[in-house]
Amino acid sequence: MALQTAAEIRALIARHKRWDVIFGVIGILCLSIGLLTFATLFVDMLIDGYARLRPEFFTEFPSRRAGQAGILSAWIGTIMVMLVTAAVAVPLGVAAGIYLEEYAPSNWMTHVIEINISNLAGVPSIVYGLLALGLFVYQFGLGQSVATAGLTLALLILPVVIVATREAIRAIPGAIREAAYALGATKWQVVQGHILPYSTGGILTGVIIGMARAIGETAPIITVGALTFIAFLPPSPIKAEPPFISFEWLMSPFTVMPIQIFNWTSRPDPAFQANAAAAGFILVFMTLAMNGLAIWLRYRIRRNIKW
Amino acid sequence: MSGTLITHIPQAMSPSESRLAHRASRHVKEKIIESILFLAALVSVFTTLGIVYILVSESVVFFRHVPVWDFLTDTQWTPLFDDAHFGIVVLLSGTLVSSGVALVVAIPLGTVIAIYLSEFAGPRIRETVKPMLELLSGVPTIVYGYFALLFVTPLLQKFLPELPGFNLLSAGIVMGIMIIPTVSSIAEDAMRAVPMSLREGAYAMGSTRFQTATRVVVPAAFSGIMAAYILGISRAVGETMILAVAAGMQPNLTWNPMEPAATITAFIVQVALGDLPHGSVGYQTIFAAGLTLMLMTLVFNILGYWLRTKYRERY
Numbered sequence: 001m002a003l004q005t006a007a008e009i010r011a012l013i014a015r016h017k018r019w020d021v022i023f024g025v026i027g028i029l030c031l032s033i034g035l036l037t038f039a040t041l042f043v044d045m046l047i048d049g050y051a052r053l054r055p056e057f058f059t060e061f062p063s064r065r066a067g068q069a070g071i072l073s074a075w076i077g078t079i080m081v082m083l084v085t086a087a088v089a090v091p092l093g094v095a096a097g098i099y100l101e102e103y104a105p106s107n108w109m110t111h112v113i114e115i116n117i118s119n120l121a122g123v124p125s126i127v128y129g130l131l132a133l134g135l136f137v138y139q140f141g142l143g144q145s146v147a148t149a150g151l152t153l154a155l156l157i158l159p160v161v162i163v164a165t166r167e168a169i170r171a172i173p174g175a176i177r178e179a180a181y182a183l184g185a186t187k188w189q190v191v192q193g194h195i196l197p198y199s200t201g202g203i204l205t206g207v208i209i210g211m212a213r214a215i216g217e218t219a220p221i222i223t224v225g226a227l228t229f230i231a232f233l234p235p236s237p238i239k240a241e242p243p244f245i246s247f248e249w250l251m252s253p254f255t256v257m258p259i260q261i262f263n264w265t266s267r268p269d270p271a272f273q274a275n276a277a278a279a280g281f282i283l284v285f286m287t288l289a290m291n292g293l294a295i296w297l298r299y300r301i302r303r304n305i306k307w
Numbered sequence: 308m309s310g311t312l313i314t315h316i317p318q319a320m321s322p323s324e325s326r327l328a329h330r331a332s333r334h335v336k337e338k339i340i341e342s343i344l345f346l347a348a349l350v351s352v353f354t355t356l357g358i359v360y361i362l363v364s365e366s367v368v369f370f371r372h373v374p375v376w377d378f379l380t381d382t383q384w385t386p387l388f389d390d391a392h393f394g395i396v397v398l399l400s401g402t403l404v405s406s407g408v409a410l411v412v413a414i415p416l417g418t419v420i421a422i423y424l425s426e427f428a429g430p431r432i433r434e435t436v437k438p439m440l441e442l443l444s445g446v447p448t449i450v451y452g453y454f455a456l457l458f459v460t461p462l463l464q465k466f467l468p469e470l471p472g473f474n475l476l477s478a479g480i481v482m483g484i485m486i487i488p489t490v491s492s493i494a495e496d497a498m499r500a501v502p503m504s505l506r507e508g509a510y511a512m513g514s515t516r517f518q519t520a521t522r523v524v525v526p527a528a529f530s531g532i533m534a535a536y537i538l539g540i541s542r543a544v545g546e547t548m549i550l551a552v553a554a555g556m557q558p559n560l561t562w563n564p565m566e567p568a569a570t571i572t573a574f575i576v577q578v579a580l581g582d583l584p585h586g587s588v589g590y591q592t593i594f595a596a597g598l599t600l601m602l603m604t605l606v607f608n609i610l611g612y613w614l615r616t617k618y619r620e621r622y
Contacts, residue, residue: 020427027423030416031436037484038443041454078392095347103341115612117351122538122608124545124602126572129579130597140587155354162351186333188340209445210377218575219547219572223579223593243310258486258548265453265552273457280450282321282414291445295438 023079042284047280049129057278062260066271073230074214074260078215078291080234080249084150085214088209089157097165097203099259100189121159127157129223144225146234147250152220158211164206167201195202201301204292212251212290216283230255266268329596335502352401362601365594372588384558384574386592392590395599398558401475401568402600405550406543408479408564409486413539415428415567416483418532424491425498426520437492444488452552455481460553473567481550489541493615498524534614540606545600547572 074284096117104110132152142148172195180190234252257279264276317573370378373393418462424433459477464470469476501524511518525532555567556577569577575593583590 014514016518017538023517023520027419027427030419031423033416034420034481034484034487035439036444038439040458041446041450044454044458045450048386074493092347092350095344096351097340099344099348103344113348113352116355117610118612119605120355122541122611123358124547124572124604126545126547126575127362127601130357130575130594131354131361133579134365134594135357158351158354186337186544188337212445216445216449218447218449219576221552222576232566258447261449261453262548262552265449265456273453276453276456280447280453283447284450287441287447288446289322289443290399292577295441 012218013159023133028171036178042044042281043206045277045281048274049276049281053279053281056204059115062255065271069264069272069275071257071260071282073233074159074255074279075282076232076233076259078252078256080254081149081153081221082215084147085153085157085205086153086211086248088154089161089210089257091268093158093207093210094203095162097162097169098191098195100162101166101169101193102187104179113216117159117162121163124155124219125217126143126219126223126278128152129220132220132224143251144227144253145251146254148224149226149254149256150250152224153217156217156220157214160210160213161203161206164209165199166204168202168206169195183232201297206296207295208290208297212287212294216258216287218262221256221259222262226255226259227253308420320490332409336545338359362598364595365591366598369588369591369595372591373595374455379426381598382560384560384569387578387589387602391588393595394560395571395596397558398569398571398574398596399574399599400560400562401554401570403548404562405475405479405482405554406540408476409483409543409546410485410536410540412480413486413490414536415545417487418494420487420491421494421498421532421535422525423494426516426524434440437540438489440491444485448485448546448548449552449581450483450547452478455553465475467565470565471555471567473553473557474565475550475568476564478550478553479564481553482543482546482563485546485549486539489542490535493535493538494532497528497535497615500531501527530614530617534611535613536542537607537614541604541611544607545572545604547576553575572595 008163039181057070058075059072060068061072063069063075096113100131104113129152132148132155136142136151137144142151176194176198177190185193200283230253230282234249234254236249261276261279264272264279267273372481378397381392382396383394384397386390423438429438451516455477459476459481460472461468463477505523505527506519509523514522525582550570551573554570554573556569556573557567557572559566559568561568575596578589578593598602
């Protein structure tokens with residue numbers, strides 16, 4: 001098909017260019033479907049739950065009467081579980097990341113650990129729940145407690161923390177290490193004095209993203225056997241008499257925000273569903289705030305660090 | 308004898324010499340720290356071993372009660388009834404149908420978004436949109452479940468009046484939207500890994516952006532895009548809360564997305580919500596279901612991992 005005239009060629013080019021414009025529009029449409037869904041979800045929760053978003057909602061226990069029910073035990077439970085998760089996942093994840101980047105020889109053992117971490121990141125969260133049910137609840141005898149839930153979520157976000165640590169460490173130029181070694185520093189001195197301080201921002205970003213994921217996880221905690229109706233608080237970690245600190249709360253039964261939302265959502269009464277919407281809005285707001293903080297941190301680090 | 312030795316050594320070491328002297332404590336400390344860090348790295352391996360051990364050991368007990376053949380071929384799933392049947396196909400159908408719906412939503416949208424962000428959008432749009440998409444995948448799944456049950460289902464019922472309150476369709480659609488960021492970000496990474504020279508070659512031949520994207524970049528990044536799809540499937544198969552909330556928890560052997568049905572994950576949630584004694588057959592059933600789920604996602608993850616390393620190596 002030989003094109004004879006310039007007019008025909010121009011028409012062909014115009015036709016092909018039209019496809020560029022059409023695809024550009026389709027692309028923006030697809031993006032807006034995704035983002036609009038998110039906006040709808042956020043607004044829908046706010047509208048459904050707006051009437052319930054009052055100070056008493058945070059200071060009341062769950063109740064059989066929807067109008068009096070609150071999320072006191074849920075948000076306190078969430079904070080306690082998150083404390084355990086952070087206390088376990090951060091040191092373990094950072095240590096593992098440091099080992100893999102700075103210490104690990106390149107042998108089969110390291111290879112196994114690396115493949116294993118990327119594989120763990122793809123394991124469905126409910127499988128972690130089954131692990132916790134079999135191992136922590138029954139074999140270790142921790143029961144259905146704050147400690148079990150915290151440990152389960154810690155294992156779940158461990159790959160996120162390890163990967164973030166590794167990426168933050170990898171961004172540090174080799175010259176920094178060489179300079180430290182040239183002054184006679186040992187490996188740990190290099191890590192402690194240089195690698196860790198310079199990668200703190202990146203590690204923090206990863207930790208926040210991991211915690212934002214853990215805070216919304218429902219399935220593994222249900223599998224562990226969290227109760228859905230808790231009208232009391234775990235024992236306080238601070239005591240009036242010496243030794244002032246108590247760890248009884250670790251073994252206490254608990255509930256968390258996502259479980260409370262699940263419980264309210266599955267009731268047919270719309271009044272309870274309004275409670276679910278209000279609690280859901282708070283939960284989405286919390287994860288958004290955490291993710292936003294992480295994105296902002298990442299942006300700041302990128303801007304401030306000039307090696 | 309010690310007296311003769313002392314005469315050869317200066318009375319006091321100079322400061323620099325004492326600093327350079329070999330100090331065993333320094334090396335012991337280094338070794339201890341290295342071992343601690345190594346143990347921390349091993350925790351992830353023990354996690355995997357723990358998962359495999361728990362799932363397999365409980366499933367072995369389960370398969371002593373229920374023959375593997377019945378598990379795979381029975382068409383009823385009533386583990387908690389007196390007349391117990393254990394046909395995993397029933398739960399598998401729910402999982403496959405809902406994942407199928409999710410893919411019908413996520414693959415076209417995710418692919419178009421990836422092509423758009425990688426080949427059409429300027430750096431400013433890309434840098435603002437990508438974090439927003441990340442937020443989409445950060446929303447807790449229980450919240451998506453609420454959204455599917457109380458927003459999407461009523462909305463769909465306006466067009467499909469016969470749609471039941473619990474159905475696989477709305478759960479699948481919401482799940483699809485949830486996995487769009489997974490699909491689009493991996494596919495976009497794959498397309499960005501295609502060398503610029505290929506695009507420049509296409510432009511030099513007079514291709515438009517659209518032609519370059521569809522005829523050069525997408526075929527070159529094909530294995531990476533497939534990896535994005537497969538990892539999306541793996542997430543959909545393992546998704547729990549959206550289905551437990553919005554698809555109902557009644558086992559139902561169906562291939563129709565307009566019906567309610569339980570998935571493997573929803574069944575585990577349902578059993579865990581009740582009070583099953585440790586060691587009962589019902590209790591072991593969730594481990595057998597979990598093992599099935601784990602094997603499915605493992606196959607997808609390995610395939611996805613393999614495809615990803617394949618495109619990384621090529622250029």
